Structures are given as structure tokens and as C-alpha cells.
Amino acid sequence: MELVASEIDIGTHLPTVLLNGGDAEELGVHPLDRVQITTDGTTVIGIVEVTEELVAPGTLGVTRRLGHVEGPVDVTAAPKPRSVRYVRKKLDDRELEADEIRAIVRDIEADRLNDVELSAYVSGIYSNGMSDAETTHLTEAMAEVGERLSWPDEVVADKHSIGGVAGNRVSPILVPIIAAAGVKIPKTSSRAVTSPAGTADTMAVFCDVEFSIPELRDIVEETNGCLVWGGSVDLSPVDDKIIRAENPLSLDPTGQLIASVLSKKYSAGSTHVIIDVPYGEGAKVDGHSEARELGDDFERVGDHLGVRVAPAVSPGHEPIGRGIGPVLEARDVLAVLGGDGPEDLRLKSERLAYLLLDACGVDADAGELLDSGRAEEKFREIVAAQGGDPDVTAGDLTPAEERAAVTADRAGVVTHIDNRIVSELGRRAGAPKDPGAGLTLARHVGDEVATGDELFTVYAETTGKLDDALALADRAEPVRVRSREEAMVERI
């Protein structure tokens, strides 16, 4: 069918084309079907949306993802991409072959799947699970489509935490310990998605975090380590696209999680990776055995890929450290590196560094590297290499001005500090958009409190945001205080 194409901007990242209802009927295509558009011998495939008013009969609205298409074009119905069949196969609970998984990954990368198909993919692997073989194929396929780093070293270390624990800012402490031990660790981290700070947000308080792959290579060559934002180096571009279909239902299918993490480590050229799986009420994984199982899954898939994975589990029933939010967490990091700071954060970082060095077969003492100040020195080297001030002090890290302490309304013992509520509270206060916003925790689980004792303090840039956060605190009980008796037995 001959149509006249013109560009139209509807704010989509997909290769969408808009057809008038009558033309769609004539072509026999429905919303989300594909059409092939040919002009001057070149052909592109568009995903159909149907409208009665936005485009007139005889015309075709073309979005920018399809490139520059203007004037008379020939439009015909086109088949669905091959990978749609494999998505359906997974919904039928049949195991996918390596080339079928590769086809899905490539089509996601090239934006060839619409939202319905992408969601069906995520739903299918969530509902029906993935075998080790499928997860390995997925990891390889995801690693294939991004950039890949390689290093001359036999051992290149890396670390990942499954997340879900507020304030858990281990990486900026662990990376300098490993680097100071003489082992390369090209660490990429995420920005916050639903939390008040990702490691990349916290590091952005000290220095730049957006670098190209050659820049990342230079930083690691110079210092052995880096702490950069993964999104800027594009090691696993498919991941960001899948998130669109994971977020609305908060789905995090295990096979996809493992493939997302390990494909990035594999692409970073890492050979030895420690995986931290926090577990407990309010963490991503509820129970200890479930956490161990997930760790084992990581290890098995790592074996297939030739990446040595050291799985670790850790209690995740309360936040780690004192500060929540980029600046407040940055202060904890600097304090721990300086020999002070929250004990839980120091112990966890040191222990994970010890296990990682052990897995790497490197004879170095993580505790000594931290206590001697060599890790702090290395951290300041990395900050300098990433364009920050190596002489930064706690005094340079200023939290937001508006503050309010929340106190205990009864005497008792702290029985639980909920990661999800604490995170939501930090976001209400303005983090990570306002780096100085967030909260500091004054108590840990198990601490005794008297009525009126401070539980935590909220920091925000405006009184509006402060009030928003306090209203949530009032409603949702981020820090649970119970009498000794209630703490022993909970009524359901």
C-alpha cells in the first residue's frame, strides 16, 4: 500500500509507526503488529499503533527510532520477529535453546519487541523459571551484545550485592582494599532505581562517575580500581531495556538477575567475583536457605562461563551503616576508611574483601590494609583519577539543611528496621536527586531505647520534602520498638 510518510514525535523509544484505522484495516494489521516500509530500495520494520485522528488516511506517522523516513513509501504487513515464537515457547514452559535465547536478546537490544512481548518474556521466565543451561546461554547472549574489556592479568576481581539493604555502601571500601592488595577490580555500579542511593550516586559525591570504556581502562591501569556508573560504559545494554518490563510488576526473575549481573562481570573481564546475598525480613530474599540457593545458582552459572564466583550470604533485616542518601553514606564511607565510622559497615566490607582475596588466591590481609590507611590512600587515588578532590574531608560533605529527629514513643527494644520503608523515606526526603537528603539511623536492631530517645534524623532541602518524609515515618514505622515481652513473641 502506498502511503505518504512524515515524522512524528510521540516520545517512544520503539520503532513505532502510526496508521489511520482505515489503512490498518486495508493492510490487515492490528495494533502492535509489524509493517515493512520500503522507500528508495531501503526497508525498515515498524511496530503499528492505530489512530483515527492523529494521522490522516493515506499517511504514515514515523517515529525517530526508524531514522529519517519522509514522502511516498510502500507499506506491507510484515511477520513478527522470530523471537516472539520463543517467548511463547517459554510461556509453554519448554526449555529454550542457546540460539533461541540469543534471538530474544538481540531483538530486545534492537528494540524489535513491543511492550506486550517484552512483558511476556519477563513473565514467562518469572513464572516458569530457567534451567542452569538457559541462564548460562542468557548470560553469554547478554554479554555478546555489549562492549567487552580484557586485561593482561590472570586474576581480575569484582563484587556484586543483590541489593535491597539501605545504606549498604560496601563497594567504596572494598574496592580500595582489593586494589591496594595489588589486584585489579574494574567495578561498575548502578544508580538508584527505587532506593535513595546507588553506589554510583554515593561516588558522585566525591568525583565523576561517567566514563567511556577507554577512560575506565586508564583509571584501572593507573590505580588498579575504579568506582564508575555502569550505565555510562554500556557493558550490558539489554539490561536497561528489560527493566522497563520488570519495574511495573516489581518482577526480578532469578535467571534474569543472574544473567544481568554475571554478563556485566564477564564483559568487564573479571575472573573472580564475590556475590553478596543479603537475606531477612525487608530484604530482597527472605530466608537463609533461599539466599544460599541463589548464591549457589550464581556459582554454577559462573562455572559454565569460566568466571569463579564466591557466593556469600549476609543478614539483611536492617540497614547497614548510619547514613542513608548519597552524602550521608559518603560520610560513613570516609569515616570507615579513616579508621572510624559505623562498625557494621566496616566489618561487612572487611569480611567481603577477605573472602574475595581468598577466592582470588591472593595472600593479603584485608583488615591490615584497612587499619593501616592503605585502603584510604587507594580510595583517594581512585577519587583523584576520577576527577575528584583527593583531599576531601567529612567537613566537605554537607547534608541538607532542614532536619528533624524522630524519637521513640515508648520504651523497649528495637526489633526491626525496615529496609523498604527506610528507602522510601529517604526518597520522600529528596534522595538521590538532592544528594544531601536522606536520614541517619541512631539505633540498630537489639538496642534498648527509652521514651524520647532519638531513633533517626531526617534531612531534606525543603520543609515540604521533610514533612513528606515525616508523614510516612508517622504512618509506616520504619524503626520498630517493642516491649521485651512483645519482642519475644509476635502476635499475628
Add this chain to the structure above:
Amino acid sequence: MELVASEIDIGTHLPTVLLNGGDAEELGVHPLDRVQITTDGTTVIGIVEVTEELVAPGTLGVTRRLGHVEGPVDVTAAPKPRSVRYVRKKLDDRELEADEIRAIVRDIEADRLNDVELSAYVSGIYSNGMSDAETTHLTEAMAEVGERLSWPDEVVADKHSIGGVAGNRVSPILVPIIAAAGVKIPKTSSRAVTSPAGTADTMAVFCDVEFSIPELRDIVEETNGCLVWGGSVDLSPVDDKIIRAENPLSLDPTGQLIASVLSKKYSAGSTHVIIDVPYGEGAKVDGHSEARELGDDFERVGDHLGVRVAPAVSPGHEPIGRGIGPVLEARDVLAVLGGDGPEDLRLKSERLAYLLLDACGVDADAGELLDSGRAEEKFREIVAAQGGDPDVTAGDLTPAEERAAVTADRAGVVTHIDNRIVSELGRRAGAPKDPGAGLTLARHVGDEVATGDELFTVYAETTGKLDDALALADRAEPVRVRSREEAMVERI
């Protein structure tokens, strides 16, 4: 957050709002999240898309589904609708309660779910199935949101075929038989989605098919029957919305299928329904036992609803009748009613009418009603009541002008006529958009043919469409001819 709203048309049916990237970050919302928009004391919920260029920072693009929203508005992040949790519950393979299913159906009806969530719903019930209780709740919930008819009669008949069989135009023959027997049958039918003709498309050759509910009531009061397009009476509005997520992966989850069919029958006020499940190679259901099972499922869910379902299975390994396409099928219908026409179509219609009358407990002879011409008389009454010409003859029904016969390239026996390929061929020829387009089959499965014998003839309005259809016929073998030996044993 204060933003300035202006209307923007991006051709979506959802309550989408467009935010600039920076504003979305400030609000802490991601694509497909919700925001609450307040202006002058009224509040609406929008589904977020994020763009860097289409809307400027500080502004909000509002699509028409949200009504007229202009000028300064207050925008805050809003939670997901409650039903999203239930969709996830189904992905976790947990059984849904009645009120949870009702919440999903209402949110779909009100366009509150985005494509990702809608697809996850369809994927979940496809992958994990639905219990009888769930299917019953779904049927009731779907019936609740549309219009509902009620009749003074104790017995109101209805009929549905699962579809997938080309040319299977039973309803225009069965409905007049039942109506002539004195039983009301308020039949609604669909237009073609992926086939060359639905019953509504075929009836549109004779008369109007789009009526309001009061008009439908008048037609049935006058004639006992009707043959109208279901889309115009809005008996199950949710159905059309779910199709958007079913089409891309060609998913047709059993529970959803049963609920879609029975909710329409329930809303039409029908008490006794015959369900025809064709089975065989090329039909929707492959095997006989699978077809029986589906029929039984319909019967059980019907029992819960208080609708008596008479399930029937029928061979669906080849098309029924001679013509494929609106006009060509209309000619078959008129011929059968006139005592002539394709024998398979006559037998199937008569048999289903017999079974339906039997289920209704009505003592009437379907064969006699057809042979005596009383069914034809009733058909012409209905055509007249629907604004058509009651004296229509075969001569008034003119197929498309461009024609080409396809002949056997070898001698042998017809072993298979593929419904899917035949349907695709009819669509390539222009049906249902061109009512006279399609094909006529000259042979049935089991017929012997000599080289050069006609297998079928294609009809199209233009030579381009004719060539398109013939090219497919050349490639895809809609009518399979094999030697006697090959017909006995197929090599795989």
C-alpha cells in the same frame, strides 16, 4: 511538583502523560509508573512516559483519555492500582479470589493497566492456568462491567463456535431454525480478526449489523432472532481490551476464552448455549480429547453461572462449505436455506440446531424446519428487521471480478485443506475489507483428483491482490494432494 499541563495527542487509548526526564527524576517516577494530577480540586491518575524532547522541563503532556487538563497542575507520584499485585500473584501461580479477579477486570475496563501489566496478566493465566472457580469469577466480573439484557422467556438459546475453521458459517442457518421453532436467540457475532470473514462480516452482506441494545431487543421481540455485531452492543467491553495483549503472541488462555464467550452469553440473557469445538490439524484445538475437555470446561463454568451449556465437538481439519470471504459465504448460506448448497454446511448447521433444541427441551424438528423453507422465511424476516432486502437472491451477491483457478499439479487424493493457510489466502485476496474477495473450494478432503483438476478459485478486486494470494498458494499448499501411498503414511 507544580507543572504546566497541555494536551498532547500521541494516539494512545491509555491515560498516558508525558514527563520530561528531569522532572520524572525529581518525582522519582519511571516509565509506566503512575502520577496523580490535581487541578481545581479534581484528581486524575496518569501513566508515565518519559521523554527528553517532546515536553519541556516544567511541563506535562496530557493525552485525551484523561479529559481536558490544561494549565498549572500539582503532580505527585501515585501508587500502582491494587490489581497489579493480583496479576503478580497469578504469575506466582497462586489462585485468585473473586474480588481480586474483579479488581483486575475493572482496572482493565477503565484502562488503568499499562501494556506491560496487561501482558503479564494474559501471560500469567496462560502459563499457570485458571481453576473452575477462577474462570467463573472472571466470567461474572466480565459480565458485570458491560450491559445486560433480560427476557421474560424461561428459555433463551445461544450458540458459539470456538472458531479457526474457514467458511464455517453455521450461525446464519442455525439462528433462523431456532427462531422458527419459537425459541428466542439473541445472537451476537464477531467481525474477522485474523480470518477473511466473521459471521458479522457475512451478515453485513445482507443487512445492517450494528445496533444498540434497545434496537437489538426490538429485532428479537419481532422475529425471535438476530444476527448482529457484538462490538456494537458492548456486552463485554473488557474483551476488546484484552485482545491487545493476546494478539502479539497469539495467546488464547483457556480460562479467558471461556470467560469471554460465556460472559457475553450471560449478558445477552441466554439460558441455553451450544458450544461447538472444532478439532483437528489446522484448527484451534488439535486433538479430539482436548476438544472434549474444553467442552466440558465450558459446561462446568456454565453450571456455576446458571447457564446450561451443551458442548459439542466437530471435525475441523478442513474448511466447511464452499465459499471463503463475506459474499462467497453469504451465497452458501442462502443456498443451504433454499434447500441446496454445500452438504457439509447444511448437515453441521442442522445437527447443531438439533442439539441446541434438544438442550432447550423444545420439541421441534430442525431438519423439517430447514427442508420446509420455514428457516429460510425466518432468515428473510430477520434480514428485513435488520434493514436488509428480504427478497435477496444469489444473483444479488456478486463476487469480485478478478479470478483465477488453482489446479492440481499431480493426480491423487486430497489429504488436507489447511484452515490457517486458506484464511491467510482469503485475506491476501482482500477479504473481509473487500466483501467480494476470497476463494471457493472445489474439493474436500478424501476427494480424488486428476492432474489439472480445479482445487479452488481465488476472487479479488485487483490483479495485485489476486497475484498476492496466488503467490501464497504457490508457496504454502493450502490444498494438499498426495498419491494414495503417500496418503496412507506420511514421512516426517
